[in-house]
Amino acid sequence: MRPFRSHGMSCSPRGTARGTVASLAGLWALAGLLALAPAPAAAQVAVEDLEVHLQLVRDTAVLTSVVPIKNEEKRPQQVRITVGDWVRDSLGNNVFSEAGSASQHCGRKLSVFPTTFQVAPGATELLRISYAPGAVDDGCWAIVFVETVLPPSPRPDAPGSFLTLELRTGVKVYVHRPDAHRAAIVESADVGMVWRPVPPRADGKRDSVHVREATVLVANTGTAHLRIKNTLEIRDAQAKLLHTVTGPDAPMTPGSARYIPLRVPTLPPGDYVAIILLDYGGDEIAAAQVEFKVP
Numbered sequence: 191m192r193p194f195r196s197h198g199m200s201c202s203p204r205g206t207a208r209g210t211v212a213s214l215a216g217l218w219a220l221a222g223l224l225a226l227a228p229a230p231a232a233a234q235v236a237v238e239d240l241e242v243h244l245q246l247v248r249d250t251a252v253l254t255s256v257v258p259i260k261n262e263e264k265r266p267q268q269v270r271i272t273v274g275d276w277v278r279d280s281l282g283n284n285v286f287s288e289a290g291s292a293s294q295h296c297g298r299k300l301s302v303f304p305t306t307f308q309v310a311p312g313a314t315e316l317l318r319i320s321y322a323p324g325a326v327d328d329g330c331w332a333i334v335f336v337e338t339v340l341p342p343s344p345r346p347d348a349p350g351s352f353l354t355l356e357l358r359t360g361v362k363v364y365v366h367r368p369d370a371h372r373a374a375i376v377e378s379a380d381v382g383m384v385w386r387p388v389p390p391r392a393d394g395k396r397d398s399v400h401v402r403e404a405t406v407l408v409a410n411t412g413t414a415h416l417r418i419k420n421t422l423e424i425r426d427a428q429a430k431l432l433h434t435v436t437g438p439d440a441p442m443t444p445g446s447a448r449y450i451p452l453r454v455p456t457l458p459p460g461d462y463v464a465i466i467l468l469d470y471g472g473d474e475i476a477a478a479q480v481e482f483k484v485p
Contacts, residue, residue: 234267234338234357235309236260242363244321246329257317257361259336261309270337271305271317276362280407280448282440286333294443296321296330296365321365328413329367331443333360364415370444372472373412377447379478380405381454381464402454404464406478408440409447416442416470422452423465432457457484 238258246253261267275292277285290297303318319334336359382405385398410416418440424433433455440450452466461483468476 234261234263234340235269235336235359236262237336237359237361240359240361242319242334242361244363244365246323246327246366246368248368250323252320252322253365254318254320257319257334258314259309259317260314261311264311266311267309267338269307269309269315270339271302272335272337273300273302274333274335276331276333276360278441278443278446278448282448282450289332294330294445296332296363299324299327300330300332300363300365302334319361319363321363327365327367329365329370331365331415332363334363335360366415367413370414371412372414372416372470373410374416374418374442374468374470374472374476375409375411376466376468376476376478377407377409379407379464379466379480381480381482384451402457402484404452404454404466404480406450406452406466406468407447408442408450408468408476410442410444410470412472413444415444418442418450419469420450420452421467421469422454423467424454424457425463425465427461427463429463432462459484 236259238260239255242255242257244253244255259269273289273296275287275289275295277287277292277294279285289295299322301320301322303320307315309315317334317336337356339356381402383400384403386401386403387396387398390396404422406420408418420437420440422433422435422437423431424435425431435452435455437450437452440448442448450466450468454464461481464480464482466478466480468478470476
């Protein structure tokens with residue numbers, strides 16, 4: 191077991207195995223409706239890779255990766271490629287913006303080719319994503335949008351204008367610095383009651399429930415992209431382990447901070463201790479300990 195840093199009271203949790211490090215970021219695709227159409231639309235092209243990882247090496251020339259784009263329809267598809275920026279907010283949501291607006295944007299060092307092309311039915315075209323490193327380069331990240339346009343169906347008897355549906359798939363691009371190191375610290379931790387939505391009912395109505403959650407604010411203090419594995423241990427006042435809860439991995443960009451919530455199981459009245467363990471793939475495990483009471 192690796193050592194861990196604890197936020198708050200010291201503790202020595204038992205039964206915690208070292209987690210393995212997964213890929214640097216989860217797979218992600220965006221299908222955005224920029225206009226409405228009368229019928230549902232399926233993806234017009236299939237993008238094989240939703241992430242591109244480029245590793246900087248000292249004295250390296252241009253780095254290039256190729257992404258296959260296949261037309262799965264029975265008619266030709268027109269494709270347009272654009273580049274944008276993205277960051278994750280404190281809840282882990284993706285926030286998109288124009289290229290060059292984010293602090294860690296890739297700028298003109300990132301290029302794509304071609305930017306517009308047509309894909310024949312059943313055919314595959316190759317999109318080339320390239321990065322030209324600077325003399326001193328700290329890496330960056332960006333997103334490449336693959337856009338297709340679905341023209342409206344002919345309706346000669348219908349009055350008024352017709353709308354077009356545009357579909358986008360996002361390919362995240364990571365340019366990793368050669369000397370990146372992994373580091374993370376716990377800024378704060380708490381256990382409290384919150385309202386959370388539940389899946390819609392059969393009649394379409396939505397509702398929410400009042401649940402107890404352990405929430406930790408973690409900061410990525412290193413220069414590497416992290417994928418944090420998080421575990422919650424619930425112990426009684428005598429330090430006996432009662433429950434172990436594993437949450438979904440939490441990806442983080444360098445220099446960012448995010449809240450990680452973990453649902454606390456239903457407990458009878460009493461005094462408890464919540465221990466949150468954060469495995470960020472470094473030499474240690476960051477941890478937080480919170481004492482709480484169930485009335």
